[in-house]
Every structure is written in C-alpha cells, then in structure tokens.
Amino acid sequence: MDGFFSGRVMGKDTLTIRFYDGAGFCIALVDIAQVRELLSRDNGLLLDWLSEEEKKHIGKYRFPKRSSEWLSGRIAAKAALLRGRNFLQGNYSPGEITVLGDDHGRPMLMRPYCVRMPQLSISHSGRYGVAMTTFQDCGVDIQKIESRIAKLGDHIGTEQEIRMAAQVLFGPPEEGLTLLWAAKEAVKKCCLYDRPGLFTATVIERIFRKRPGRWVLNCRIAGDSRQEVQVTLLGGYMLAWCGRVHNA
Numbered sequence: 610m611d612g613f614f615s616g617r618v619m620g621k622d623t624l625t626i627r628f629y630d631g632a633g634f635c636i637a638l639v640d641i642a643q644v645r646e647l648l649s650r651d652n653g654l655l656l657d658w659l660s661e662e663e664k665k666h667i668g669k670y671r672f673p674k675r676s677s678e679w680l681s682g683r684i685a686a687k688a689a690l691l692r693g694r695n696f697l698q699g700n701y702s703p704g705e706i707t708v709l710g711d712d713h714g715r716p717m718l719m720r721p722y723c724v725r726m727p728q729l730s731i732s733h734s735g736r737y738g739v740a741m742t743t744f745q746d747c748g749v750d751i752q753k754i755e756s757r758i759a760k761l762g763d764h765i766g767t768e769q770e771i772r773m774a775a776q777v778l779f780g781p782p783e784e785g786l787t788l789l790w791a792a793k794e795a796v797k798k799c800c801l802y803d804r805p806g807l808f809t810a811t812v813i814e815r816i817f818r819k820r821p822g823r824w825v826l827n828c829r830i831a832g833d834s835r836q837e838v839q840v841t842l843l844g845g846y847m848l849a850w851c852g853r854v855h856n857a
Contacts, residue, residue: 613843614638623647624655626688634743634852635696637689642736644684645677658684660707660720681738682731683708686716689729689742696727696742715802716740730798730850737846745852748799752791752847758783765790770813777816777824784842789813791849792826792838799851800830811836 614627614636624643629636647655656664663683670676687703690696697706699721707720708729716729728747731740735753759782762771766789774785793811801810815827822842830836838851 613841613848624684626684628689628692630692633745634741634747634850635689635692636739636741636749636848636850637685637692639681639685639688639738640736641677641681641733641738644681644738645673648673648677648680655680658687658703660704662707662709662719666709678733678738682716682733682740685738685740686729686731686742689740690718690727692742696723696744697721698723698725713802715798730795732794732798734846739848741850741852743852746799747850747852748795748797749848749850750791750794750798751843751849752787752794754783754787754845754847756781756783758786758790762786765793765808766813773813773816777818784847787847788816788824788826788840788849791847792828792840795838795849795851796828796830796836799853800834800836804831 614629624647627638667676667679670679686708687706690706701721708716709719711717716731718727718729725744727742727744729740729742730747730749732750734751737751739749739751741747741749765786770789771785774788778785793808796811804810810830812829813826814829816824819825824840826838826840828836828838836851836853838849840847840849
C-alpha cells in the first residue's frame with residue numbers, strides 16, 4: 610500500500626490515513642480493521658469524525674462489521690475533502706461535514722454548502738475503505754483479489770475482455786477478473802449510477818500497461834460515450850478510479 614499511497618501519513622487518535630494526490634483529485638485509504646479495533650474500545654474520539662446526522666445514521670447498523678465499513682468510508686471521504694486543494698471553502702472539523710447517500714445511494718456532500726461542490730465516491734473491500742474527491746463526477750472502487758471470483762467470470766467480462774486482461778497481467782485468472790470488476794464498478798459509480806446493470810453496461814475496448822502494476826482501460830459506455838479508467842495493483846487488492854467533467 611505504501612508504494613502507491615506515498616503522500617503524507619495522517620494520524621488521528623492512532624488511526625492512520627494514507628493519501629494519493631492526483632491531478633485535481635485525492636484518494637484516501639483507511640484500514641477498516643484499525644477502525645473496528647478502535648470502535649471495540651468505545652473510542653468516542655473516533656466518532657468525532659461524524660456529524661450529528663451521520664451519528665444517527667450509523668446507529669441504524671446492527672452489526673459491527675457493517676458499521677465499521679460505513680464509518681471507514683466516511684472518514685476516508687472527509688480526510689480527502691480536508692486534504693488541501695481547496696475542496697472546501699473554509700476551515701472545518703470532520704464533525705462539521707456531513708456525507709450521506711442520495712436517492713441512488715451515491716455519497717454526497719450535504720454540509721457545508723460550497724459554491725463549487727466537490728464530488729465523492731466511496732468503496733470498501735476486505736480490510737480497506739477508500740474514498741475519492743474531485744470537482745468532477747468520479748468513481749473509485751477497491752476489490753480484494755480472491756480465488757472465488759473465478760466462478761463469476763462469465764458475469765464480469767466477455768471472452769475478449771478476459772483475454773485482454775490475461776495478456777497484460779500475466780498473473781492468475783483472478784487478478785484479471787478483479788481488474789475488470791473494479792474498473793466497471795468505478796465507471797458505474799462515475800457515469801452510470803442512475804442506470805440498472807453493471808458488467809454489461811460497460812465495454813472495455815483496450816487495456817494497456819502504464820507501468821508495472823498499473824494499467825489504463827479505455828471503455829465504451831452508454832452507446833458511444835468513452836471513459837478512461839486507471840487501475841493499480843495494491844498487494845492483494847485492485848484499486849480503480851476515474852473522473853469526468855460534468856455534462857461532458
């Protein structure tokens with residue numbers, strides 16, 4: 610993880626948050642296991658990351674696993690928002706920021722109001738929760754690489770897509786399938802959040818290696834629209850992200 614998240618490490622109440630700063634965007638990563646451990650100690654300081662509206666929302670979750678995943682995503686989102694770049698106009702504490710889902714379940718900045726509203730995307734898998742913020746529509750997805758994904762191959766990609774992934778990864782089949790899965794999830798969150806379908810709505814036309822462990826995917830969506838997705842291998846995980854200009 611540290612090879613990619615090379616930004617400054619921020620610690621708060623023994624919680625470590627790692628950052629990746631891109632051109633006009635920020636991705637933050639939180640260790641869900643660390644969050645779960647702090648919650649088990651009844652660490653009230655950790656809940657200071659939440660606004661009053663969010664505290665009411667997290668109280669609806671009955672299982673610690675789900676609440677720690679949800680909390681990790683909100684912490685990552687707020688850490689990314691507060692990470693410079695003037696995403697927010699003013700100085701705010703995490704508890705003064707509210708991030709809740711819209712009618713499609715997409716995370717939205719509800720408070721504070723900004724003249725130029727940052728956009729958000731959140732994902733979690735296995736041990737990690739991530740969030741991306743930018744001033745464009747965006748999508749981020751993290752997927753743990755597991756052997757059981759091989760059973761879903763026909764649902765995740767076409768024969769051509771699976772073959773393309775195998776040609777550029779040179780690893781076990783589950784790596785290529787996870788790459789396809791994460792990329793299509795990121796596109797769904799960025800461009801197709803209000804439409805049904807996931808794997809069939811995005812067609813991957815080209816995959817090329819940017820550098821070892823890093824790929825760029827050219828996708829066709831919604832007929833003739835095009836979208837580029839970045840994917841990186843992080844240990845036993847695939848992380849995908851993309852962004853597009855509003856109304857493009």
